[in-house]
Amino acid sequence: MQKSFEVLGSARDSKARRGRLTTAHGIIDTPAFMPVGTQGSVKGVSPGELRELDAQIILGNTYHLFVRPGLDVIKHFGGLHKFTNWDGPILTDSGGYQIFSLAKLRKIAEDGVEFQNHIDGARAFISPEIAMEIQAALGGDIVMALDECIPYPCEYDYAAQSAEMTTRWAKRCKEANVQRSTSNAQRPTTVASAVSAESKGDALGTAHTTARQLLFGIVQGGTFEDLRKQSAQAIVELDFDGYAIGGVSVGEPEEKMMRAVESAEPFLPKDKPRYAMGLGTPPQLLEMIARGMDMFDCVLPTRLARNGTAFTDTGTLNLKNAEFALDKRPIEENCTCDACREFSRGYIRHLIKAEEILGLRLITLHNLHFYLNLMNRARIEIERGTFDQFRKAFVADYKTREAMRVE
Amino acid sequence: MQKSFEVLGSARDSKARRGRLTTAHGIIDTPAFMPVGTQGSVKGVSPGELRELDAQIILGNTYHLFVRPGLDVIKHFGGLHKFTNWDGPILTDSGGYQIFSLAKLRKIAEDGVEFQNHIDGARAFISPEIAMEIQAALGGDIVMALDECIPYPCEYDYAAQSAEMTTRWAKRCKEANVQRSTSNAQRPTTVASAVSAESKGDALGTAHTTARQLLFGIVQGGTFEDLRKQSAQAIVELDFDGYAIGGVSVGEPEEKMMRAVESAEPFLPKDKPRYAMGLGTPPQLLEMIARGMDMFDCVLPTRLARNGTAFTDTGTLNLKNAEFALDKRPIEENCTCDACREFSRGYIRHLIKAEEILGLRLITLHNLHFYLNLMNRARIEIERGTFDQFRKAFVADYKTREAMRVE
Numbered sequence: 001m002q003k004s005f006e007v008l009g010s011a012r013d014s015k016a017r018r019g020r021l022t023t024a025h026g027i028i029d030t031p032a033f034m035p036v037g038t039q040g041s042v043k044g045v046s047p048g049e050l051r052e053l054d055a056q057i058i059l060g061n062t063y064h065l066f067v068r069p070g071l072d073v074i075k076h077f078g079g080l081h082k083f084t085n086w087d088g089p090i091l092t093d094s095g096g097y098q099i100f101s102l103a104k105l106r107k108i109a110e111d112g113v114e115f116q117n118h119i120d121g122a123r124a125f126i127s128p129e130i131a132m133e134i135q136a137a138l139g140g141d142i143v144m145a146l147d148e149c150i151p152y153p154c155e156y157d158y159a160a161q162s163a164e165m166t167t168r169w170a171k172r173c174k175e176a177n178v179q180r181s182t183s184n185a186q187r188p189t190t191v192a193s194a195v196s197a198e199s200k201g202d203a204l205g206t207a208h209t210t211a212r213q214l215l216f217g218i219v220q221g222g223t224f225e226d227l228r229k230q231s232a233q234a235i236v237e238l239d240f241d242g243y244a245i246g247g248v249s250v251g252e253p254e255e256k257m258m259r260a261v262e263s264a265e266p267f268l269p270k271d272k273p274r275y276a277m278g279l280g281t282p283p284q285l286l287e288m289i290a291r292g293m294d295m296f297d298c299v300l301p302t303r304l305a306r307n308g309t310a311f312t313d314t315g316t317l318n319l320k321n322a323e324f325a326l327d328k329r330p331i332e333e334n335c336t337c338d339a340c341r342e343f344s345r346g347y348i349r350h351l352i353k354a355e356e357i358l359g360l361r362l363i364t365l366h367n368l369h370f371y372l373n374l375m376n377r378a379r380i381e382i383e384r385g386t387f388d389q390f391r392k393a394f395v396a397d398y399k400t401r402e403a404m405r406v407e
Numbered sequence: 408m409q410k411s412f413e414v415l416g417s418a419r420d421s422k423a424r425r426g427r428l429t430t431a432h433g434i435i436d437t438p439a440f441m442p443v444g445t446q447g448s449v450k451g452v453s454p455g456e457l458r459e460l461d462a463q464i465i466l467g468n469t470y471h472l473f474v475r476p477g478l479d480v481i482k483h484f485g486g487l488h489k490f491t492n493w494d495g496p497i498l499t500d501s502g503g504y505q506i507f508s509l510a511k512l513r514k515i516a517e518d519g520v521e522f523q524n525h526i527d528g529a530r531a532f533i534s535p536e537i538a539m540e541i542q543a544a545l546g547g548d549i550v551m552a553l554d555e556c557i558p559y560p561c562e563y564d565y566a567a568q569s570a571e572m573t574t575r576w577a578k579r580c581k582e583a584n585v586q587r588s589t590s591n592a593q594r595p596t597t598v599a600s601a602v603s604a605e606s607k608g609d610a611l612g613t614a615h616t617t618a619r620q621l622l623f624g625i626v627q628g629g630t631f632e633d634l635r636k637q638s639a640q641a642i643v644e645l646d647f648d649g650y651a652i653g654g655v656s657v658g659e660p661e662e663k664m665m666r667a668v669e670s671a672e673p674f675l676p677k678d679k680p681r682y683a684m685g686l687g688t689p690p691q692l693l694e695m696i697a698r699g700m701d702m703f704d705c706v707l708p709t710r711l712a713r714n715g716t717a718f719t720d721t722g723t724l725n726l727k728n729a730e731f732a733l734d735k736r737p738i739e740e741n742c743t744c745d746a747c748r749e750f751s752r753g754y755i756r757h758l759i760k761a762e763e764i765l766g767l768r769l770i771t772l773h774n775l776h777f778y779l780n781l782m783n784r785a786r787i788e789i790e791r792g793t794f795d796q797f798r799k800a801f802v803a804d805y806k807t808r809e810a811m812r813v814e
Binding site: 039040041043044045046047048064068069073076077083084085325326328338342343344346347349350351353354356357358359360361362 | 450454471475732733756761766
């Protein structure tokens, strides 16, 4: 089989890598940032704008889409790409994280997890096999194994048992995925009926893409270094197309987050992409790249935008602040995004204060541009062999100025 | 002085006219629809999108902008065009309508109107002279005389006295406007100090555009035919660049609205543009065009979009309805707007149900396109001499289908 991932170069002073991941809907240059399209839309942004931003891949949240509009709807439209009119690569998560953070009345067992969704309280059941089947129906280019995402803090024993179950779930995901790849149109009746009995009639069935979906396994183990190592070894043993580090950025101190990644990373194969899930700030992303991570997703650029907060090289700006009322400068000097080329901080501040949608649209565009461009800069710096200087200078400047601005 | 308005053609069977209005920031083909940019933004839409929609003019609400961000801010940025980055024509209203519909504790006297704004309750005073000065500072291409907009229903005597005061206010607006045109940089101290004593320090001063602002007078008189006639005659006597019919679409039955326009129209000069303020539905616009009206503004396309309602040739669609969940068609077949070229009713319904901003953005784009395109079709039909057939067929089809869809 053709290799989907290629390492094009590495940094000298860190584990940073420059890579390229090939998917059914296109190429992703790594390090890569994936804007989060929770409910089939990156909040506030159109697919056309994402293309203009040079986003190479977006993320879709299986849990949200499963709850609303439901699989029957997305399948009727021929999968998530056609439903949303985004023709680039899509990564879908397994739904696990949201089940553990949003859903009510969760009952976790070896077989899978039963829950009531947060929208209308309808009961549903997701197993590793069902998670694979749902993601096959969504038609993402990269799909994720079902894992249990434990909270922080968490007892060692629970973290250990959970990581082991996540490994057994990963094995079942792999098997279900292989089975479907080999007999694509075959409908696993038992699984489908298990779902339809529990959910609101979301029908499962044939996958809508025939191209191979890349399957990533997820390393868990909380903040315990030995568990992270064991989990990484066990998951790698199963041989996935890529490896994610999950259960990070769930409330633990930054130092423990870094340590969790550092504990797992040495046991991940160098020729596969590594995805640090659900983080982080701009400095954190650069630190993660230095620790050998290739892919990231984070709601910060879109979520903070809706609150009037913009990212810049020297930290965040809260555009609600009165100091920006008469400011004719763009959010960031020399930024080439549409918001900075056309609009002043003063005008955007007015829009945010007046709760005009255009305000959050403009900051969202800027923030996504900032994150995507930060990855582009990282790629260039890795190619030039200057990533480490770049990272250190960026992190120092960002944190210092940010601290100066805290009110 | 060069004529700003030119009638290019007229319908045979109605008073419909095809015209062209020249302003400091560009040409407006009439009949024209003006998207409403209440607070310095047409809700949900960027200036670039408005240009792509071929919007030739937008409206700005003086009252809203006066309250927030305040004149000092907009003047600091060099006027509304520069503040909002919209370089096409802008019409600003006088603020009167919002003072009478939104503000609290209004005290109307011959001199002007005192009020507390609806945002922070700050007291302010607006007179005809101040309304002219504020609009000069905003820098709109077309500015409106200050009028009293009476509610419906309204006693005859009050309506009569109010219309007479509106005429006296219109005269003062004209005089203030002429005075400023002849001595542009002169600051009328008394007026400025009257404002700064009452408002939150919104500084008044020199106009930011040197090009002449067109000043429109407003006909009032409620639903009384003789008052509408008298008001039209008195306002026309003062010789404005254009004439608006105000105090319509304020809750009166459609028949009375039509009658109010029909009562005033014969007394308006044919060589000046006529603006029917704050309306209406697509059929109402065509009926108004047939009654000799040239310009319109209305919040319906943007406001209904935020509620999930889309305009089509056959009436409105409420995209929240379950019937659209699996609908792969665009909002309207053969529509050339960005929303219809790229997205299905089913996807847009999902976005609206999930409260995703992209949903209201797409319907807003479609609705504005619909209104702007309706005016374009009207212009073509007038030129062809077929406007009346077009109007009758459109109105009949729209109303019949709309009625069939009412739940």
